[in-house]
Amino acid sequence: MRILFLTHAFNSLSQRLHVELRAMGHEVSVEFDINDAVALEAVGLHRPDLIIAPFLKRAIPESIWRNHVCLVVHPGIRGDRGPSSLDWAILKDERHWGVTVLQANGEMDAGDIWASVKFEMRETAKGSLYRNEVTEAAVEAVMLAVERFQAGDYQPQTLEQVCTTQRGGWQPLVRQTDRAIDWQRDTTAEVLRKIRSGDGVPGVLDELFKRQFYLYDAWPETTLRGKPGEPIARCGPAICRASVDGAVWIGHLREREGEHPFKLPATHLLAQKVADLPEIEADADSGYREIWYEEVEGVGLLHFPFYNGAMGTAQCEALLAALRDAKRRDTRAIVLMGGPDYWSNGMHLNMIEAASSAADESWRNINAIDDLAREIIQTENHLTVAALQGNAGAGGVFLARAADEVWARRGVILNPHYKDMGNLFGSEYWTYLLPRYSGDESATQIVESRLPIGADEAKALNLIDKVIDEPDAGFVSAVRQLATSMIRTPAFTERLLYKNARRQADEAIKPLARYREEELEQMKRNFYGFDPSYHVARYNFVYKVPKSRTPLTLANHRWTKVVRRVS
Numbered sequence: 001m002r003i004l005f006l007t008h009a010f011n012s013l014s015q016r017l018h019v020e021l022r023a024m025g026h027e028v029s030v031e032f033d034i035n036d037a038v039a040l041e042a043v044g045l046h047r048p049d050l051i052i053a054p055f056l057k058r059a060i061p062e063s064i065w066r067n068h069v070c071l072v073v074h075p076g077i078r079g080d081r082g083p084s085s086l087d088w089a090i091l092k093d094e095r096h097w098g099v100t101v102l103q104a105n106g107e108m109d110a111g112d113i114w115a116s117v118k119f120e121m122r123e124t125a126k127g128s129l130y131r132n133e134v135t136e137a138a139v140e141a142v143m144l145a146v147e148r149f150q151a152g153d154y155q156p157q158t159l160e161q162v163c164t165t166q167r168g169g170w171q172p173l174v175r176q177t178d179r180a181i182d183w184q185r186d187t188t189a190e191v192l193r194k195i196r197s198g199d200g201v202p203g204v205l206d207e208l209f210k211r212q213f214y215l216y217d218a219w220p221e222t223t224l225r226g227k228p229g230e231p232i233a234r235c236g237p238a239i240c241r242a243s244v245d246g247a248v249w250i251g252h253l254r255e256r257e258g259e260h261p262f263k264l265p266a267t268h269l270l271a272q273k274v275a276d277l278p279e280i281e282a283d284a285d286s287g288y289r290e291i292w293y294e295e296v297e298g299v300g301l302l303h304f305p306f307y308n309g310a311m312g313t314a315q316c317e318a319l320l321a322a323l324r325d326a327k328r329r330d331t332r333a334i335v336l337m338g339g340p341d342y343w344s345n346g347m348h349l350n351m352i353e354a355a356s357s358a359a360d361e362s363w364r365n366i367n368a369i370d371d372l373a374r375e376i377i378q379t380e381n382h383l384t385v386a387a388l389q390g391n392a393g394a395g396g397v398f399l400a401r402a403a404d405e406v407w408a409r410r411g412v413i414l415n416p417h418y419k420d421m422g423n424l425f426g427s428e429y430w431t432y433l434l435p436r437y438s439g440d441e442s443a444t445q446i447v448e449s450r451l452p453i454g455a456d457e458a459k460a461l462n463l464i465d466k467v468i469d470e471p472d473a474g475f476v477s478a479v480r481q482l483a484t485s486m487i488r489t490p491a492f493t494e495r496l497l498y499k500n501a502r503r504q505a506d507e508a509i510k511p512l513a514r515y516r517e518e519e520l521e522q523m524k525r526n527f528y529g530f531d532p533s534y535h536v537a538r539y540n541f542v543y544k545v546p547k548s549r550t551p552l553t554l555a556n557h558r559w560t561k562v563v564r565r566v567s
């Protein structure tokens, strides 16, 4: 079928659906919901059999839904309506929630229901639920709805049919007052629910040191105690605030006004204010853990769930030190686990934006990430594995490819390209790694197409080596098991010898240092040259400036218009 996505942004859920529907053989084109005229033009150009709205913030124009079936993906159970479904589900401590695919009509979320899939809630941030449980349920529900639409004889359920038997109903937009924290009364569990209901967007507005911040990235502290509301400790990027019955770590803040009104690590924003707080070393029981190491039967596993997958200079340096420690252990394999939401999204663009010289900080950050990539490539006594529980983008994909093997969870999405960030050339030794694993032709195609890639396609392109069909915690135990069996195979020592011989042969043809030098020469132009595209694109990304048009890499229907104009 010809399917048109009408979407506010090409977010992770839209990317995943794009991948899944294309894999089913559908012709999918994307238009950002900029205004009614643009949406109408897109419908006229693409002539879709079906319109899908994976992530929409306003109503579809009547002239579109009256003439086309438009299926809206709503992150709520059957009968639930309104713009803050997931936020309310967390605030109300629902045990189960769901995703419903309904047909657009004149009333918000009140159209006929084509499919609905439930999931079990997890105690985590809204963004994490969205990227995992909601996305998986949405894929299932959309596939079902598309199948039913194609069958031609399916009668969707009306809202009236649903509401008599099941819960749900209209829920208004969550306001700041609905999730405001009362530090003198709220328990740790309540504080966590409130912060997590607004994480990643919009955050819970609160006051710290007489400044107004939105709070994100909240985790419980099990041992520290203090006066409710008071900051009592710091650990890595996070500060700890006491609650009435415990304490909470807050990793990231966004200042409401001020010089840098975007998300930054809490201790970075409050550097002087928290300097006197006791600094805690994180361990399994206490503190905020950004990087940790575990060992299972000869395999070292390095976890690094950096918030939003962004890797700043200091984080790369800390991870490099942890990797070097892991390499000194008497183990045979090292698995780079990333985090449950992201493996890595490359350089930390917010930290770069906040630096006094964005160009200098970009340079420091890319060198720090390159040092890490080189350390992975030059691992001689261990086999290295990058295990992708969550998505990876830009430099994060190539950093993963620096490992000897890349294993990915089936639902993972990769964005192995840099050009959307103002034609950034990219580094992380991608000019060595991509042709080596994927071949010259695929390498060019991957970098130029600028499209998200699913796990199966990534495997076909040798961007990854193994697809693991296990969700969440199941994925981590599957990785542990696979890694421990990998080092026990009789061929293990031979493999190690072979990889070192191959590395030496590659080095003789062209040293790693030369790849890096050439890549960084281009990056220098991006950072310091006369063309400001990278700085403009980064500013727009960090400040979330709405897109004014859909990139042609996504809006296939606009190609015909361009071709017509040219001819």
Ligand code: COA
Pocket (backbone or CB within 6 Å): 010, 011, 012, 013, 127, 200, 201, 263, 308, 309, 310, 311, 345, 346, 347, 348, 349, 350, 351, 391, 392, 393, 394, 395, 396, 415, 418, 420, 421, 424, 541, 542
């Ligand atoms: N630095 C800082 N923040 C980043 C980031 C980065 N490299 N990559 C993603 N984020 C943040 C986003 O700003 C967003 O923040 P929010 O929680 O305030 O909304 C959050 O992570 C999720 O990102 P989003 O873009 O909504 O996720 P997605 O899954 O829809 O898209 C990418 C994934 C990778 C395509 C997209 O995030 C991206 O292009 N990131 C930049 C990659 C890059 O150019 N890195 C630098 C070159 S190495």
